[in-house]
Amino acid sequence: xxxLYVSGAALGALAVAAAVATLVRGPALAxxxxxxxxxxxxxxxxxLHVLLGGGELVAWLPIGLPTIGVHLRLDSLSAFFxxxxxxxxxxxxxxxxxxxxxxxxxxRVEPLFPLFAAAMNLVLIADDAYAFLFSWxxxxxxxxxxxxxxxxxxxxxxxxxxxxxxxAIGTSALLFAFGGLAGPAGGYGFDTIRAHPxxxxxxxxxxxxxxxxxxxxxxxxxxxxxLPLAHPAAPSHVSALMSGVMTxxxxxGFVRIAFDxxxxxxxxWALPPxxxxxxxxxxxLLYAVLDRDLKRVLAYSTIENIGVIxxxxxLALAFRANGQHEGAAVAxxxxxxxxxxxxxxxxxxxxxxxxxxxxxxxxxLDGLGGLIHRMPRTAAFxxxxxxxxxxxxxxxGFVSEWLLFQAxxxxxxxxxxxxxxxxxxxxxxxxxxxxxxxxxxxRVYGTAFLGRPRSVEAARAHDVPLAQQIAMGGLAILxxxxxxxxxxxxxxxxxxxxxxxxxxxxxxxxxxxPLSLVAFDPARSIYxxxxxxxxVAIASITTLxxxxxxxxxxxxxxxxxxxxxxxxxxxTQYTASSFAQPLRRVYGAVVFAARETxxxxxxxxxxxxxxxxxxxxxxxxxxxxxxxRAVLKLSERLNALQFLSIRRYLVLMxxxxxxxxxxxxxxx
Amino acid sequence: MTGNLxxxxxxxxxxxxxxxxxxxxxVGVVRRVKARLMRRQGAPLLQxxxxxxxxxxxxxxxxxxxxxxxxxxxxxxxxxxxVAAALIPTFASGLMYNWAADVVALVALLGAARAxxxxxxxxxxxxxxGIGSSRxxxxxxxAEPAMMLIVLTLAIAAxxxxxxxxxxxxxxxxxxVRVSMALSLLALVIVALAENARIPVxxxxxxxxxxxxxxxxxxxxxxxxxxxxxxxxxxxxxxxLSLLICLFAPFGMAPxxxxxxxxxxxxxxxxxxxxxxxxxxxxxxxxxxxxxxFRLPDFVGIAFVFxxxxxxxxxxxRGAIE
Numbered sequence: 001x002x003x004l005y006v007s008g009a010a011l012g013a014l015a016v017a018a019a020v021a022t023l024v025r026g027p028a029l030a031x032x033x034x035x036x037x038x039x040x041x042x043x044x045x046x047x048l049h050v051l052l053g054g055g056e057l058v059a060w061l062p063i064g065l066p067t068i069g070v071h072l073r074l075d076s077l078s079a080f081f082x083x084x085x086x087x088x089x090x091x092x093x094x095x096x097x098x099x100x101x102x103x104x105x106x107x108r109v110e111p112l113f114p115l116f117a118a119a120m121n122l123v124l125i126a127d128d129a130y131a132f133l134f135s136w137x138x139x140x141x142x143x144x145x146x147x148x149x150x151x152x153x154x155x156x157x158x159x160x161x162x163x164x165x166x167x168a169i170g171t172s173a174l175l176f177a178f179g180g181l182a183g184p185a186g187g188y189g190f191d192t193i194r195a196h197p198x199x200x201x202x203x204x205x206x207x208x209x210x211x212x213x214x215x216x217x218x219x220x221x222x223x224x225x226x227l228p229l230a231h232p233a234a235p236s237h238v239s240a241l242m243s244g245v246m247t248x249x250x251x252x253g254f255v256r257i258a259f260d261x262x263x264x265x266x267x268x269w270a271l272p273p274x275x276x277x278x279x280x281x282x283x284x285l286l287y288a289v290l291d292r293d294l295k296r297v298l299a300y301s302t303i304e305n306i307g308v309i310x311x312x313x314x315l316a317l318a319f320r321a322n323g324q325h326e327g328a329a330v331a332x333x334x335x336x337x338x339x340x341x342x343x344x345x346x347x348x349x350x351x352x353x354x355x356x357x358x359x360x361x362x363x364x365l366d367g368l369g370g371l372i373h374r375m376p377r378t379a380a381f382x383x384x385x386x387x388x389x390x391x392x393x394x395x396x397g398f399v400s401e402w403l404l405f406q407a408x409x410x411x412x413x414x415x416x417x418x419x420x421x422x423x424x425x426x427x428x429x430x431x432x433x434x435x436x437x438x439x440x441x442x443r444v445y446g447t448a449f450l451g452r453p454r455s456v457e458a459a460r461a462h463d464v465p466l467a468q469q470i471a472m473g474g475l476a477i478l479x480x481x482x483x484x485x486x487x488x489x490x491x492x493x494x495x496x497x498x499x500x501x502x503x504x505x506x507x508x509x510x511x512x513x514p515l516s517l518v519a520f521d522p523a524r525s526i527y528x529x530x531x532x533x534x535x536v537a538i539a540s541i542t543t544l545x546x547x548x549x550x551x552x553x554x555x556x557x558x559x560x561x562x563x564x565x566x567x568x569x570x571x572t573q574y575t576a577s578s579f580a581q582p583l584r585r586v587y588g589a590v591v592f593a594a595r596e597t598x599x600x601x602x603x604x605x606x607x608x609x610x611x612x613x614x615x616x617x618x619x620x621x622x623x624x625x626x627x628x629r630a631v632l633k634l635s636e637r638l639n640a641l642q643f644l645s646i647r648r649y650l651v652l653m654x655x656x657x658x659x660x661x662x663x664x665x666x667x668x
Numbered sequence: 669m670t671g672n673l674x675x676x677x678x679x680x681x682x683x684x685x686x687x688x689x690x691x692x693x694x695v696g697v698v699r700r701v702k703a704r705l706m707r708r709q710g711a712p713l714l715q716x717x718x719x720x721x722x723x724x725x726x727x728x729x730x731x732x733x734x735x736x737x738x739x740x741x742x743x744x745x746x747x748x749x750x751v752a753a754a755l756i757p758t759f760a761s762g763l764m765y766n767w768a769a770d771v772v773a774l775v776a777l778l779g780a781a782r783a784x785x786x787x788x789x790x791x792x793x794x795x796x797x798g799i800g801s802s803r804x805x806x807x808x809x810x811a812e813p814a815m816m817l818i819v820l821t822l823a824i825a826a827x828x829x830x831x832x833x834x835x836x837x838x839x840x841x842x843x844x845v846r847v848s849m850a851l852s853l854l855a856l857v858i859v860a861l862a863e864n865a866r867i868p869v870x871x872x873x874x875x876x877x878x879x880x881x882x883x884x885x886x887x888x889x890x891x892x893x894x895x896x897x898x899x900x901x902x903x904x905x906x907x908x909l910s911l912l913i914c915l916f917a918p919f920g921m922a923p924x925x926x927x928x929x930x931x932x933x934x935x936x937x938x939x940x941x942x943x944x945x946x947x948x949x950x951x952x953x954x955x956x957x958x959x960x961x962f963r964l965p966d967f968v969g970i971a972f973v974f975x976x977x978x979x980x981x982x983x984x985x986r987g988a989i990e
Binding site: 369370372373383387390391392393398401402405406408409411412420421423424427428431432434435436438439441442443445446447450451452511512516523524525526527528531532535536537539540543544547550551552554555556557558559560561562563566567570572573574578579580581582583585586587 | 684724725726727728729730731732733735736737739743744746747748750751754765767768769770772773776777779780782783786787789790791792793794795796797798799801802803805806808809810811812813816817820823824827828829830833875887888890891892895896961962965972976979980982983
């Protein structure tokens with residue numbers, strides 16, 4: 001099987017690249033990126049071959065645990081996620097090729113980059129719990145090391161510390177989940193688990209543990225707190241990988257456990273992912289719309305999208321548990337297409353943010369502005385990503401959103417009251433999230449790329465090297481094509497849908513044109529992006545033609561009108577904070593207990609007025625700050641135990657021994 | 669069959685043409701009714717056409733700082749709104765291309781036009797542009813989810829998200845009076861007022877700094893660019909009025925199978941209803957005051973709550989619960 005050798009060679013090349021990169025210094029490190037790009041291309045090609053051609057690749061390696069070894073398997077589900085991941089790695093690597101060899105390569109980043117890429121690929125092909133957890137942990141640690149690459153920055157240190165704690169909690173939850181899956185017999189191979197799925201109570205615990213383990217990696221609220229700190233702290237092409245791609249590995253973990261290993265679902269399994277996902281979708285965007293850091297806004301938007309994906313997964317579980325395979329297929333198609341679409345537009349946006357950071361040295365939105373004039377190409381690509389992230393047609397974000405709404409409507413056929421009434425509530429939350437996403441990205445794009453520059457750095461910006469433009473441009477084209485050809489993508493993922501929910505979009509291809517996306521039935525729901533795009537194009541061209549014939553074609557450049565009093569200072573523009581002010585008043589007062597205070601000096605006093613806003617993050621306060629304080633307090637108390645006399649220690653040991661023995665006596 | 673196809677195609681073209689043709693008249697009716705109720709003479713009914721012609725003739729002054737986005741936005745906004753308006757069943761329900769986008773896509777198309785307009789408002793970098801965009805998006809975060817819930821409710825009632833299917837359902841059952849429909853109607857009216865920048869959400873005739881929303885965004889536009897933006901606004905009014913008519917007063921609309929005669933009748937009925945709706949809007953606008961910006965969330969929030977109750981009731985009435 002040549003595919004096996006190709007995959008093995010590519011993964012080997014990544015490992016060798018990592019090893020060699022630890023030995024070399026300076027400009028020589030640049031070899032990492034072309035090599036990673038080639039490896040990602042090869043791995044992606046194998047994934048595509050497996051997904052389209054059917055079948056699967058299986059391998060057993062005599063490494064790892066003695067007598068057990070490592071089982072690897074590439075089935076259609078792994079192959080689909082492999083395409084998502086290697087697409088992201090390819091884009092990030094091409095972006096990396098554009099780095100300035102003299103200045104931008106550091107031995108803290110380049111050796112870890114291929115290792116991180118390889119680790120993510122390994123998670124997907126792991127076919128036993130040991131291999132899965134090992135590669136999952138490798139992925140966590142390499143990404144942690146990439147976050148801490150700029151360790152001189154206290155923000156980065158704090159972010160990486162929090163990330164390390166959350167990753168440890170997540171992995172221990174997964175450890176627990178696989179322990180439950182393996183059962184008392186201890187069959188850790190995925191095929192053994194599949195043959196003997198756990199009983200109902202254990203299954204519930206496994207599902208909860210999987211939700212914690214994968215949810216914390218993906219950023220489900222309330223396990224998200226590390227994500228908006230860690231993702232932006234890494235170098236931008238790594239941020240793109242972490243946000244665009246690594247969160248998808250988390251989704252993969254959940255899908256593998258909940259849809260594949262855990263056996264037939266009960267209906268109430270659907271509730272936790274649906275509820276957590278819907279809350280995450282709305283809250284993630286509310287955080288995003290109030291934040292002023294370009295990369296952090298993008299990270300919060302990732303949280304939102306993971307929420308949307310989990311809602312879709314929950315709906316798919318609900319439909320599947322009730323034997324409604326068509327509904328399950330629509331919901332699952334929404335989830336998988338959103339995985340793909342989000343990886344494209346979020347990687348694009350993070351690479352764009354990296355370009356902005358590179359050109360201006362700033363990522364605070366209130367210090368940018370006017371970049372559309374100085375970085376025209378980056379601005380155009382970023383616009384595509386921003387509109388796709390706002391789920392606007394005809395771009396790709398809307399395709400999965402559309403499918404998800406169709407699944408929500410189909411929720412009326414779910415027989416259980418809890419799910420039946422959850423569906424309209426989810427519809428409301430998703431609609432709110434979509435509208436907030438548009439507000440969020442108008443704000444980001446409007447302050448960073450439009451208007452006048454708010455700082456010297458923004459005024460002196462320049463566009464990035466060609467390789468980085470190619471990386472962003474390629475992703476932008478994918479966002480457009482993914483929007484137009486949603487039906488083709490839905491057909492490509494059909495084998496994955498059949499494996500996961502036992503049905504695919506059965507009416508695919510029965511629409512009025514071959515490219516119509518059909519949910520359930522052509523008489524029920526059709527979305528035909530190419531026809532709409534064609535109509536909009538015809539309408540625009542007709543308009544342009546007619547207007548040019550009818551109107552005076554003269555266009556004059558003049559100073560801005562601004563109601564007659566244009567102010568030359570760029571400080572009079574709306575900033576990201578002022579743009580968010582109405583939203584803060586409407587939503588922030590409830591969700592974040594936002595308090596605005598204005599201190600006006602008395603008349604005659606020429607001190608400036610002061611304005612301040614206080615936001616309270618309840619999730620942080622209740623779930624992170626309070627336990628953190630408790631741990632500190634406890635360790636302070638226990639600290640006294642370090643300074644006892646030997647006599648006391650002996651007494652303590654004796655007491656412990658007596659207690660243990662008495663417990664043992666009672667138990668036996 | 670080919671002959672039929674040509675007729676269908678022409679009908680679709682006629683739909684696009686008629687919505688465009690009638691839009692300035694509808695706005696003229698609103699203004700005229702308002703003026704008369706305030707005991708003013710008012711501008712002639714055809715003033716909307718003259719305004720557009722005047723703007724088209726004038727030169728466009730573009731701010732020095734404006735980018736390509738500012739210059740290309742008006743035609744895109746106009747095209748998006750026009751396509752959205754062409755998809756709404758007006759005089760006949762089963763036109764050739766209105767399967768291409770369903771109700772969800774319709775909401776999103778309008779969302780795309782709005783996002784472009786808000787971006788264009790921020791392009792020049794003036795304080796007014798920002799104020800308009802910021803407020804517009806704030807209102808949109810309340811109005812758009814309400815709109816989405818309304819169309820989902822209708823889709824559940826009709827069993828399809830296709831606009832033609834929804835319209836056919838309401839033609840077949842015009843007296844389908846249900847609580848969820850009544851709530852949807854109320855919510856849709858509020859959303860329509862908000863989306864069209866009408867009193868009490870926004871005032872289309874004033875340029876008062878503290879209150880304006882839509883006008884603040886388009887402040888920098890002039891000449892043919894402004895003409896396109898204004899035309900898009902007029903089209904949007906026709907779109908929402910037609911949507912209300914097609915859902916809640918569909919009598920007279922020709923079904924998919926009707927021939928040219930049926931269409932002519934449908935066209936007449938639609939025109940009368942549309943202008944009647946515009947007159948009602950005029951009456952409404954003189955009988956209520958503009959709201960403060962920060963009271964708007966309460967007003968538009970009512971639409972959201974109504975829409976949510978409507979979809980909840982729709983879910984309740986469908987499907988068996990164990």
